[in-house]
Amino acid sequence: MNQDLKRRPNEASPNIKKNKKKRRIEKTLAPKIESLIPESKLYTQLHEFEKKMDATMMRKRLDIQEALSKPIKTKKTLRIFISNTTSGQTDNNVDINDINLENTSTPSWILKIEGKLLDNSPGKKSNQIDKKFSSFVKRVIVELDRDQTLYPEGNIIEWNKKPGTPDIDGFEIKRKGDTDVNARILIEMDYAPQKFKLSEDLSKLLDIKLNTKPNVVMALWQYIKYHKLQDSDDKRLINNDEELKKIFRVNQMTFPQMPELINYHLLPPDPIVIEYKIRMNERQPEEAEYAYDIEVEVDDVVRNRISSVISVFQENHKEYTEIDEKISKIIQAVNNCKLKRDFMMSFVNDPVTFINQWVASQARDYEVILDDTHINKEESRHSEFFKKPWIKEAIFHYLNAKTHQKYNELVNHR
Known part of the structure; x- marks a missing residue:
């Protein structure tokens, strides 16, 4: 204790x-x-x-x-520029006597793939925004159509985004050669949040080609509600119509099964394919670099300000x-x-009353400190002490205790 x-x-x-x-x-x-x-x-x-x-x-x-906490996206235009430069190329019409073997250099070319994000806000000019081209790209593959035996350095060039690498505005590919080359450029976009391509049947049903999985599930749920496919007895069950039976190959399905069944119809997005011819001769004004516009989603500027x-x-x-x-x-x-x-x-x-109350308060504090539970002698000196409501109960218990004590004494004497 x-x-x-x-x-x-x-x-x-x-x-x-x-x-x-x-x-x-x-x-x-x-x-x-x-x-x-x-x-x-x-x-x-x-x-x-x-x-x-x-x-x-x-x-x-x-x-x-x-x-x-909710994603706020705005649509912007990503402009991709494709161009090439050459160096050390020889003119086919030059006189053989004018060739200087000491100053000749190996002919080569550089393919440039660059991108800039434009602001298409209404009433504003297309200004560049601080977001690099590689932040929108997950993979870039360049396929060159040329003889592998003459150019052993490889005809397929691939770049993959790695976590932690800084973003860049473009890519350059340098190779040797003095003849025109057909290049096939494949660009896989990096969507955030991740987007999927829908299968042909599901895409036709929902009228969606590319979207996120939550949006696809929501669109399917809207289709189910519109056609009243929920079971009348058990609302958790969905009675598939002919279109859904053809897609999911089941007569009935539950809500927890919907995301699993949809997974079989979500495919990786198709890459952006650009055909480009790398020319070795001097360009004419009408043969300037090519530009391709792609619609992308970026975080809203207001969100960044907030x-x-x-x-x-x-x-x-x-x-x-x-x-x-x-x-x-x-x-x-x-x-x-x-x-x-x-x-x-x-x-x-009132000095007298103040001192009396203060002394009584100090006495109570002193008893609490000493763990003394006896009646305060200072308070018992005043008549008001015996008019407190607990006095009657205390007298009752006191007389009751005395009665029991007297009774025990009489019993013991017998």
Whole structure:
């Protein structure tokens, strides 16, 4: 028992610290201070306004966080440029006597695949946005149509995106050669979130060619609701019509089975195929580099601005907390001064009653410290002590105890 009693203050100490920490952020002035300090009313009004502003900011912040949790995409144009340059090429019409063997260089060419993201916002010119070409691309394959025996360095060039590599604006492929080459360029796009190509039958049914899996499931659910294919007795079951039977090859299916059945009809997206001829002769003005526009989805600019605002708020949150702590310390000091003033004013107004109450209070505290549960002698000296409501119950228990004691004495004497 003694060990338990000793342990209680230690067990309660963390809670005491927590309560102290909560009091530090208290910024409310004690009542009746306005009568002493009229200017404190301005602080109370400001504090009420601050609480309303904090509530509004918290509600807006939750709305912003909810909006950021949902993907907000806008459609932009990715412009891909295909061109090539040559070096060391010889003219077929040159005189053989004019050839200098010492200054000849190996003929070669460079194929360039570059991309820029354009802004198609209405009322604005197409300006470049800070997002690299390779951030939209997952893989690039270039197939060259030339004799493998003459050019052993390979006719297939492949680039794959690796995690952690910095984004770039384009690719260059340098090879030796002095004849025109047909090139087939395959570009696999990197969709975020991942998109899939639908099978022919499912694509025709939902009128969707390329989309994310959640959107495909949602479109299928809309089809089921529109045609009222849910079972009338068990809403979890779906009675497939002829079109769904042909696609999924089952008469009935449940909602948990839908994503699994759809997986068999989700295929990798087709790559973008560009046919290009690498020419060795000088280009004519009408034979300039080719440009191809592709529609891509990027994060909304407003979303990025909102994220920057939240990051600034988080950076300043520490400063706000320190200011609140300073204000709470000042308010705590004002409240303490108010308690001291009330203590002194009660002594000034009625010194005798104040001293009697103070002595009685100190006596009670002294008994608590010494673990003494006897009746306070100082209080028992006053007549009001015997008018307390618990006196009658105490007398009843006292007389009852005396009666039992007398009864036991009589029984023992017999």
